[in-house]
Each structure stands twice: as structure tokens, then as C-alpha cells.
Amino acid sequence: MVNYDEIIDRRNTACSKWDGQGGDYxxxxxxxxxxxxxxPILNAITKRVNHGVFGYTHDEKKLEEIVYDFYKKEYNYEIKKEWIVLIPSVMPGATMACRVAKGDIMFNTPMYPHIRRLPGEVNCNALEVPLKLVNDKYTFDFEAMKEALDENIKVFVLCNPHNPVGRVYSREELENVIKFCDENNLLLVSDEIHSELIFEGKHIPAFTINEKAKNISITLASPAKTYNIPALPLGFAIIPNEEIRKIYKKEILGVFGHPAVLSVEAFKSAYTECxxxxxxxxxxxxxxxxxxxxxxxxxxxxxxxxxxxxxxxxxxxxxxxxxxxxxxxxxxxxxxxxxxxxxxxxxxxxxxxxxxxxxxxxxxxxxxxxxxxxxxxx
CATH class of the missing domain: 3.90.1150.10 (Aspartate Aminotransferase, domain 1)
Structure with missing residues (x-):
């Protein structure tokens, strides 16, 4: 049993969350x-540190197998290994995904700040459409989204589970997202970094919804949030459409390098031992x-x-x-x-x-x- 009640002093550890404030902050x-x-993650990292050599890594095939096994076990879905593209973490992957479509971006608010910063990183405009409350539950306002569309919008960014409102979207809601994107020729970029942190309902990866979803989506995920390893960044994009995947790989060429060796060890352990x-x-x-x-x-x-x-x-x-x-x-x-x-x-x-x-x-x-x-x- 893990003692989650343990108070760990994180101050003065170059910690973004805790440093910079004094007293009873x-x-x-x-x-x-x-x-x-x-x-298991701590043991894997320690073993690698004790080895003492930190050269370039070459573990792509092993990581692809781990992602394949994870989606088969977690979602009963067999992805093809060629769909998987390794990325440093979800947000750099999202930035490059939005560049694929070469147009403006739509997303819903409230939305966590890094997605709201995407337009500056992609050098495009953003259209923010509020979620609506229905029976005290946040959901999509498709009428408002359709009214707000213009010819320059080429990407819809989804966050599921949603940060910050904590929604785990239903299959029906996601089917309507796919329909909206398909009818309006939008690339769906789905940030699913919290996909294992589910209390109610079940997470449904965007690309698994239907054949249309596979053809128009880039799904992004990582073990960072669930296993509390955001400072050991490594994630992946799942891109079933071969043409979109080819463009994506071209966009990231020379931008994303070899994954860091300790990130690789943490990634493997998270998905296989934890x-x-x-x-x-x-x-x-x-x-x-x-x-x-x-x-x-x-x-x-x-x-x-x-x-x-x-x-x-x-x-x-x-x-x-x-x-x-x-x-x-x-x-x-x-x-x-x-x-x-x-x-x-x-x-x-x-x-x-x-x-x-x-x-x-x-x-x-x-x-x-x-x-x-x-x-x-x-």
C-alpha cells in the first residue's frame, strides 16, 4: 500500500509548484x-542511473509495442504500430499537430492555458467557444460552434478528459464531435493526457469512435500526469491516416530528437509495472x-x-x-x-x-x- 497521506517537502527542489513562496503557503x-x-518507476530510473552512461537511446520499437499492448489491454483496441509517432510530450505534439492543417484553431472554454497559447506557437488565430452547462454538466454547444465557424478554421482541439472541468465525454458526445469535424473539414487534435485518471464513465480514445474518426484525427497521450512524471517528458501521437501522419512526421523532422534515456525508462515502467x-x-x-x-x-x-x-x-x-x-x-x-x-x-x-x-x-x-x-x- 502506498501512503498517499505522506507529506513530502518539495520546497527548494527547483519545484515550480512549491518554490517562490514562504510561510504557510x-x-x-x-x-x-x-x-x-x-x-517500479523509481527502481527503473535508479538502475539506469547506476549504470552511469547516458548515451543516445534507440528504443522506438519497444515503446511502440508497449503502447500497442496498453491500448489493447485498456481499451480492447488493436492499433497498428505504424500509427504511433513518439513525441517529447503532449503539448509540443499538439503544436505540431495544429501546424499540419495550416489554418486557424477552434476550442472550447474554459480551457487550460497551454491550449489557449497554441495560436501564438502555431502563428494562427483562435476561436474560443464556451462549453454550455446542461443539468449542471459541461458539454459542447454545437449550435454556437457552427455559428462561429469561418473558412479559416481548420482545426478543432479537444481535451478529454477535460481540463479544467473534469468531464469524461460520453460516446454520443464524441460521435457528435467527429460529425462536426467531418462535416466542416476540420482536423481533430485530441489531447488525452489525463485518460487514465477516470472516476466515472470510461475514457474513449478519439480515433476509436468510428472510421471517420481514424481518418481525421491526431490523438495525443503520455504517462506524465497519471504516474506523476511530467519532468520526465515522453509521449506519443496516434495517427491512423497515412497522409496526415506523413505530413506530421515532416513537420516534426529535425525538431524532436532522441528521447531522454530516463524518460524512456520511466515510460516503459509506467505502462508495464504500475x-x-x-x-x-x-x-x-x-x-x-x-x-x-x-x-x-x-x-x-x-x-x-x-x-x-x-x-x-x-x-x-x-x-x-x-x-x-x-x-x-x-x-x-x-x-x-x-x-x-x-x-x-x-x-x-x-x-x-x-x-x-x-x-x-x-x-x-x-x-x-x-x-x-x-x-x-x-
Whole structure:
């Protein structure tokens, strides 16, 4: 059993999440977890470090076999190994995927900041169309998406499971995404980096939906988020369409080099040795999810939509009469959330609950002290 309640001091370790703040600062923002990676990954890395030589790697065929086996086991789907293209990580892969279509990009908001930065990296324009709330659940607004389309839009970027709202999209929703892209000649770029962090429903990889999906999609994934190894970057693109794959490989030629040797070891171990660790992680994260939703429901002025996957949650603070929630909580409680403005929505914050529950308890105790509980206003 892994002790996910263990408090690990990450300060002064060149850590983006924890460094730069003093005192009783609680970081609940950037999306990495405060848990040790799985023991098999640590052992694989240690063994390679002890070898002492870090030359160029040549493990592409082995990694392709691992990805093939993973999708067969996880999704009962046999991909072809030639569909797999190794990439440094998901976001560089997404940048190159958007360049394939040579046009503007559409995506839905709220959307995590790096996808919102894609237009600057691709040198194109972006069209942001809000998701809509239906029965307190975020979903696509296809009418608004169709109305917003213009002839310059060539790419639709999907995030599934969705960061930050935590949706795990249904087959029907994904079928409608494929239909929308196919009817409007859009390349579908699907970011699926959180695909193993599922609490409810089942993740459905975009390219598995139907034959149309295989012909118009680039699916991107990586073990980085699930196994907490984002600083050991290595991912892959799955591109069934031969012509799209050929263009993609041409785009990345000379840009993406050999994968780093420790990243290769972590990748192999994550997908072949860490199921037990992952299952325990999912149970702990689900309990954290439930804890966060319950605590938010008790605090005056805050709302939260139900999370189905990822270790991220989207909190609506618009009824709390706070001008700038991100700054308010940082100044008044010394808690750093992700700023909803960066996701395209004012009045919201994103919380990362991939941490020991004691950190969440302390954070919400502070918030409740500042805002008050719902019961105290009845």
C-alpha cells in the first residue's frame, strides 16, 4: 500500500509548484501531484542511473509495442504500430499537430492555458467557444460552434478528459464531435493526457469512435500526469491516416530528437509495472474529489461542478462577491489556485486535489474562515 497521506517537502527542489513562496503557503495550482512516483518507476530510473552512461537511446520499437499492448489491454483496441509517432510530450505534439492543417484553431472554454497559447506557437488565430452547462454538466454547444465557424478554421482541439472541468465525454458526445469535424473539414487534435485518471464513465480514445474518426484525427497521450512524471517528458501521437501522419512526421523532422534515456525508462515502467499503484492512486484521488466537492458545498458563494476524471476541479466563485478570486485567496489565505482568467473565464479558480488530504483540509479550513459556511448564513 502506498501512503498517499505522506507529506513530502518539495520546497527548494527547483519545484515550480512549491518554490517562490514562504510561510504557510499551500499550492493547489499547477497540475502535478505531491505524491512520489510508483516504486517500479523509481527502481527503473535508479538502475539506469547506476549504470552511469547516458548515451543516445534507440528504443522506438519497444515503446511502440508497449503502447500497442496498453491500448489493447485498456481499451480492447488493436492499433497498428505504424500509427504511433513518439513525441517529447503532449503539448509540443499538439503544436505540431495544429501546424499540419495550416489554418486557424477552434476550442472550447474554459480551457487550460497551454491550449489557449497554441495560436501564438502555431502563428494562427483562435476561436474560443464556451462549453454550455446542461443539468449542471459541461458539454459542447454545437449550435454556437457552427455559428462561429469561418473558412479559416481548420482545426478543432479537444481535451478529454477535460481540463479544467473534469468531464469524461460520453460516446454520443464524441460521435457528435467527429460529425462536426467531418462535416466542416476540420482536423481533430485530441489531447488525452489525463485518460487514465477516470472516476466515472470510461475514457474513449478519439480515433476509436468510428472510421471517420481514424481518418481525421491526431490523438495525443503520455504517462506524465497519471504516474506523476511530467519532468520526465515522453509521449506519443496516434495517427491512423497515412497522409496526415506523413505530413506530421515532416513537420516534426529535425525538431524532436532522441528521447531522454530516463524518460524512456520511466515510460516503459509506467505502462508495464504500475497498475497496482495506479489503482490505489485512483481510489485516493476519488476520495479527495469527494472531499473537495463536499467542502465547497458548505462554503458561501462557491459552487463546483461534479468531476468525472483528472485531479483538477473547477470552482465558480462569482456569487462570493469577490472581485478577483485568484488574488483574493492568495492574499487572504496564502493558497495559490490556478486563475480562471487564464482559462478564459473570470470569477473562477481551478484547484489541484492531487495532494495529501491534510493539505486540502487546511486549505478549506482557511477558506471557510474567510468566507463563512453556508449554515452560518441560514
Amino acid at each position: 499551500i499550492p493547489l495550482w499547477i497540475s502535478d501531484m505531491d505524491f512520489k512516483s510508483a516504486e 497498475d497496482e499503484w495506479k489503482n490505489e492512486l485512483l481510489q485516493y484521488l476519488k476520495e479527495n474529489r469527494d472531499y473537495v466537492e463536499e467542502r465547497v458545498s458548505r462554503i458561501k458563494g462557491l459552487k463546483i461542478n461534479h468531476n468525472e476524471g483528472t485531479y483538477l476541479a473547477w470552482i465558480d466563485a462569482r456569487e462570493a462577491s469577490i472581485e478577483y478570486p485568484y488574488k483574493f485567496f492568495l492574499d487572504k489565505t496564502n493558497i495559490k489556485f490556478s486563475d480562471g482568467v487564464d482559462f478564459g473565464r473570470e470569477g473562477f479558480i481551478r484547484i489541484n486535489f492531487g495532494c495529501p488530504r491534510a493539505n486540502l483540509k487546511e486549505a478549506f479550513d482557511r477558506i471557510e474562515k474567510v468566507l463563512g459556511s453556508v449554515n452560518s448564513f441560514v
